[in-house]
Amino acid sequence: MDQVINPLALYGACALGALGVLLALPRRDGKNPQILGALLASLAGGIVLVAMGLKAGGMFGAGLSPSVYFYVFALMALGASLRVITHPRPVYAALYFVLSILATAGLFLILSAEFMAFALVIVYAGAILITYLFVIMLATQAPTEDLENALTEYDTAAREPVIATASGFVLLAVLSTLMFRGVGELPKAPAINGQALLAEMPRKIESALLAAGSLPSGAKVTFDASGDAKVDFAARTVEIKLADGGTQMVALPKDLSVTNTEMVGFNLLRDHPGSIEIAGVILLMAMLGAVVLSRKQVQLDEDAKERHAKLLAAEFTQGAETNP
Amino acid sequence: MIETVTLAQAGFPAAMHQVTLAHYLFISGAMFMLGLIGFLTRRNLIIMFLCTELMFQAAGVALVAFSRFHMNMTGQSFVIFIVTVAAAEAAMALALVVLLFRKRESLDAAEWQEMKG
Numbered sequence: 001m002d003q004v005i006n007p008l009a010l011y012g013a014c015a016l017g018a019l020g021v022l023l024a025l026p027r028r029d030g031k032n033p034q035i036l037g038a039l040l041a042s043l044a045g046g047i048v049l050v051a052m053g054l055k056a057g058g059m060f061g062a063g064l065s066p067s068v069y070f071y072v073f074a075l076m077a078l079g080a081s082l083r084v085i086t087h088p089r090p091v092y093a094a095l096y097f098v099l100s101i102l103a104t105a106g107l108f109l110i111l112s113a114e115f116m117a118f119a120l121v122i123v124y125a126g127a128i129l130i131t132y133l134f135v136i137m138l139a140t141q142a143p144t145e146d147l148e149n150a151l152t153e154y155d156t157a158a159r160e161p162v163i164a165t166a167s168g169f170v171l172l173a174v175l176s177t178l179m180f181r182g183v184g185e186l187p188k189a190p191a192i193n194g195q196a197l198l199a200e201m202p203r204k205i206e207s208a209l210l211a212a213g214s215l216p217s218g219a220k221v222t223f224d225a226s227g228d229a230k231v232d233f234a235a236r237t238v239e240i241k242l243a244d245g246g247t248q249m250v251a252l253p254k255d256l257s258v259t260n261t262e263m264v265g266f267n268l269l270r271d272h273p274g275s276i277e278i279a280g281v282i283l284l285m286a287m288l289g290a291v292v293l294s295r296k297q298v299q300l301d302e303d304a305k306e307r308h309a310k311l312l313a314a315e316f317t318q319g320a321e322t323n324p
Numbered sequence: 325m326i327e328t329v330t331l332a333q334a335g336f337p338a339a340m341h342q343v344t345l346a347h348y349l350f351i352s353g354a355m356f357m358l359g360l361i362g363f364l365t366r367r368n369l370i371i372m373f374l375c376t377e378l379m380f381q382a383a384g385v386a387l388v389a390f391s392r393f394h395m396n397m398t399g400q401s402f403v404i405f406i407v408t409v410a411a412a413e414a415a416m417a418l419a420l421v422v423l424l425f426r427k428r429e430s431l432d433a434a435e436w437q438e439m440k441g
Contacts, residue, residue, distance in 0.1 A: 003343065004343055004346045005346075021358075021361060025361075025365055045354065048350065048354075049347075052343075052346070052347055052350065053347075055343075056343045056344070056347075066344050066347050066348075070347065074347075074351045077351065077355060078351070078354055078355065078358070081354075081355050081358040081359070081378055082358060084358075084362060084371075084374060084375070084378060085358055085359070085361060085362030085365070085366065085371075085375060085378075090368055090370055090371055093371055093374060094374060097374055097377065097378065100355075100378070100381070101381065104381055104384070104385060107348070107351070107385060107388075108385075108388055111348070111388050111389060111391075111392040112392060113388045113391065113392070113400050113403075115400070116384075116388060116400050116403050116404070119404070119407065120384070120403075120407065123407050123411065124377075124381075124407070124410070127411070128377070128410065128411055128414045131414055131415070131418055132370065132373075132374060132414065132418065135370060135418045135421055135422060136370055138422060138425075139370070139421060139422055139425040139431060140431075141429070152368075152430075152431075152432075153432075154367040154368055154430070154431065154432035154433075154434070155367070155368050155371075157367070158365040158366065158367075159364070159365055159366070159367050159433075159434075160364065160365065161365050163364075164360075164361050164364035164365045165361055165365075167364075168357045168358075168360050168361040168364070169357065171357055171360065172353055172354060172357040175353045175357075176349075176350050176353050179346065179349045179350070179353065180346050180349075180350075183342040183343070183345050183346045183349065184342055186342055186345070186393070189340070189393060189394055189395040260400075263397045264397055264400050264401060264404075266397075267397035267398060267400070267401045268401045268404065271398065271401070272398075272401055275401075275405060279404075279405055279408040279409075282408060282409065282412050283408060283411065283412055285412075286411070286412035286413075286415045286416050287415065289415075289416050289419065290415040290416055290418070290419035291419075293416070293419040293420060293422075293423050294419045294422055294423060303428075304427070304428055304429050307429065308429070
């Protein structure tokens, strides 16, 4: 753990962050030191990141600490997450959730997971969050004329804030202690031949050769029995079949390489085909379930009926007063 | 000159050190913890489900960081399944929320206290 962060800094920051989140949570009594709490919490997050960055930069040379964009995106993600759980208005909480997704997509880009970054923005920020916003707007009481900005009681009062915050930060302290202790013992990444995937994409090689102009007319990339191209990775050449039946080795274009999307696609479809089927079944069942649930005719409760009747009566008498 | 082509050159810039991995794991843990606190403290049903999405998100960060560290694509593939489960969960949860709201005309989780065993 000592190679990652000073334990004192971690536990101190955890305590400070717990205090900050506790202050930032919405409370009933109206005295809401939310800004102070958010400042304290972000200070705690900053302390941990700076302590880790200094340690990584100081002990092994600057090359080890992650790029400055990591710190920008990390602080954005944590700050937006804090606002999601502390903002009393659900619509704003959903919008802050979009911000935290964008910051996470930035982190994915730094980790060179380009496909996942954009899929996350499209699926989460584009689809799931729009559904959330729809439901938030459908399932909120319409504001009355005199109380346009009224907040409901269950949005402004947190439930058991002290216990929840304490247990959350104890969990974080224990979790990060174990993680920081464990990462030192992880094995180094093996040197895999990632370009081996290239052999499985003979059509891609062919079109790259065509684009580079190194494929004679009528020539084709040759396949072996399993449909792979015959690529010599050490010499970066590929075997092609000429129009007259002879074979020849041609140099691969210099910039031809396997992209992130191709690697994810191969991994998904070749190594986890069963999981994709199960994911499809999950989505289908969720769709059916949602349709069945929301189609059902609902009987109002006795309480709700009474409330409804009172509201209608109040409106009626009001209308009678204004235009007799 | 013969180059040895590794995955590091194929899709990843260079190998990642354990200390760098620890940075990402801390971010993931902190986001998960914030989602957990939100789920426990907020009383609005919609916000509670938003907080579960936050926790899914944190798990995704850890998976992608490990995928980068081990130079292995399985982590990234599993983020796709996380997104699938999150989408299915959002659909079911929001259908339930609409149903509950029509019944009690309130999003307060405490309205449904009689359901606890």
